[in-house]
Amino acid sequence: MPSDPPSPPDGSGERPSYRVYRARPKLLARTSAPPQAPRETPPPGAPAPPRASRRRVRWGRVLRWAVLAVLGWIALSVVLFLFSAQFLQDRVDDATKDELASPGLPVVSPATVLILGSDLRAKGSREPGAATSGPSRSDSMQLLRVGGGHSAKLSIPRDMVVEIPGYGLNKINAAYALGGSALAVKTVKSFLGIEIDHVILVNFERFPELIDAMGGITYTGGCVVSRINGGFRNGGYTLRLSAGSTRIDGDQALALARTRTNLCNRRETELTRERRQQKIISAMRSRALSPMGFVRWPLIAWRAPQTITSDMGAAGLTGLAATILTSGDAPPRVLRPTGAVTLPDGGAGLTISPDSKRRQVQRFLDG
Numbered sequence: 515m516p517s518d519p520p521s522p523p524d525g526s527g528e529r530p531s532y533r534v535y536r537a538r539p540k541l542l543a544r545t546s547a548p549p550q551a552p553r554e555t556p557p558p559g560a561p562a563p564p565r566a567s568r569r570r571v572r573w574g575r576v577l578r579w580a581v582l583a584v585l586g587w588i589a590l591s592v593v594l595f596l597f598s599a600q601f602l603q604d605r606v607d608d609a610t611k612d613e614l615a616s617p618g619l620p621v622v623s624p625a626t627v628l629i630l631g632s633d634l635r636a637k638g639s640r641e642p643g644a645a646t647s648g649p650s651r652s653d654s655m656q657l658l659r660v661g662g663g664h665s666a667k668l669s670i671p672r673d674m675v676v677e678i679p680g681y682g683l684n685k686i687n688a689a690y691a692l693g694g695s696a697l698a699v700k701t702v703k704s705f706l707g708i709e710i711d712h713v714i715l716v717n718f719e720r721f722p723e724l725i726d727a728m729g730g731i732t733y734t735g736g737c738v739v740s741r742i743n744g745g746f747r748n749g750g751y752t753l754r755l756s757a758g759s760t761r762i763d764g765d766q767a768l769a770l771a772r773t774r775t776n777l778c779n780r781r782e783t784e785l786t787r788e789r790r791q792q793k794i795i796s797a798m799r800s801r802a803l804s805p806m807g808f809v810r811w812p813l814i815a816w817r818a819p820q821t822i823t824s825d826m827g828a829a830g831l832t833g834l835a836a837t838i839l840t841s842g843d844a845p846p847r848v849l850r851p852t853g854a855v856t857l858p859d860g861g862a863g864l865t866i867s868p869d870s871k872r873r874q875v876q877r878f879l880d881g
Contacts, residue, residue, distance in 0.1 A: 587811065592832070595815035600828035603819040606713060609696035611825050615709040624662040625711040626879075627834070630655055630690060630698055631718060631771070652690040652698060653718075653772065654791050658838070659881055665841040666881025667795075668874070669788035669848045675855055675863035676705045685863055695823075706875050712834065715823040718772075722764025724798075727817040729810055731767060731797040734759040735790065740773040767794055784864075785848045792846035799843060844881060849874055 631654040652672065659666040672687035678701050681692055689701040699710050725731060737757040743750025753769040755762070762770065771791050776782045801807045802814060824831060849871070851864035 587808075591811040591815040594812050595819065595832060595835070596828040598816050599819035599826075599831045603831070604717075604823040606695050606715065606823055606825045610694070610699060610713060613696055613699040613703070613710065614713065614825055615711045622662055624659060624664040625834070625837075626708060627658040627660070627712045627714060628655070628699060628702055628710050629658065629714045629716065630695060631716040632690065650691055651685075651687040653687070654716075654788070655686065655698075655702070656788075656792065656795075657702075657878065659878060660834070660841040661837045664881060665844040666878050667792055667844045667847055668878040669792060669846070670702070671784045671788060671849065671851065671864055673784055673862070673864050674705075674849070674851065675857065675865055676701060679704060683857070685857075685861070706871070708875060708879065712830075713825055717821055717823065718768060720817075720821045721771075722768050724814070724817045724821045725762075725764035725767045727810060727813045728798065728801045729806060730761050730763050731794070731801045732759055733762050733767070733770065733793065733797055735793060737778040738770060738773060739777040740769065740775060741777075742769045742772055770794065785850070788848045789846045792848075796843050796846070799839065803839060847874075847878065847881075 630652045632650045632652060655670045655672060657668040657670070659668075670686060672685065674686045675683055676686045676689075678684050678686075678689050678692065678697070680697075681688075684692075686701060686705065690698040693700075695713055695715055699713055702708075703710055733755070735755075735757070738753060738755040740753045741748075741750060742753065745752040751765060751769050753766060753773065755766070755770070771794055773790070774784075774787060776786075802811075807814070818835070819831060826834060849866065852867045852870050853865040855863050855865050857863050
């Protein structure tokens with residue numbers, strides 16, 4: 515409130531032309547921190563006062579959160595894999611299951627897995643001799659031996675001439691066309707004299723989606739030039755890979771697995787093709803175990819079961835996948851033929867002597 519100033523000391527009685535105001539404390543000033551006392555300057559030679567230490571980073575807490583994040587990421591991947599394997603994966607028929615053995619837990623006991631890939635082509639394919647409907651021959655035939663300290667691979671050449679039960683002598687890849695996966699399993703068992711515990715049929719139409727879910731794979735090998743289904747000019751696919759290591763996507767990986775005639779090296783044989791397919795499987799395993807693969811685990815876990823048809827449910831397939839990832843990467847191995855034969859239809863086939871077959875199969879079982 516304004517107030518009249520006191521009379522001047524000279525007694526003139528005249529008041530000055532200004533007023534004196536008393537400042538009230540501001541509202542914000544009441545809640546503000548009290549004024550700090552001025553800092554005292556230390557005398558010369560005195561030690562400097564200690565500075566306030568900053569808040570230290572608690573690395574233990576950071577590490578704990580990082581571990582929880584990793585475990586959560588793994589748990590999410592497992593849940594997606596289990597759901598996809600249980601509800602979205604196709605199953606083999608009962609006839610095929612009857613041909614399979616009953617192994618123990620894959621982690622502690624060895625299991626032999628037969629992997630089949632069909633050469634059925636999409637409708638509209640212009641590839642000579644390619645089947646687009648009905649039963650088709652198996653395009654690839656591989657055996658895996660994992661679990662119980664074992665890690666081995668063995669590819670069977672598709673042109674190997676064997677005795678197909680009920681049908682006589684023919685190329686081994688004809689068994690799948692004649693009697694499906696059940697006859698294919700029965701033929702392999704009879705030919706090699708071993709038990710088959712599980713079977714996996716690869717769906718080549720969905721195979722590229724799995725490779726793309728991984729972000730591609732790195733393939734290492736010689737140059738490859740091939741024309742699948744007649745090449746681009748005929749509505750197919752043309753593959754061109756330089757020698758060395760190359761990052762390939764799903765379409766390239768499928769074309770590489772199907773390559774029979776390599777225009778970059780016409781001296782390649784069916785054995786070269788089998789080794790190339792094993793390299794693709796090894797590259798997929800390496801990608802899944804890499805840091806970038808770990809980032810994509812949930813996507814890989816969702817796609818993988820939908821790419822195959824198997825006799826196993828969610829629990830069995832999860833155990834097998836874990837065993838394959840932790841069993842080590844076995845070197846590629848192909849059942850080497852010892853001779854050749856001409857079939858009644860004029861086609862050329864491969865043969866193997868009983869002694870050589872027995873030695874190679876035993877090496878696979880011991881691996």
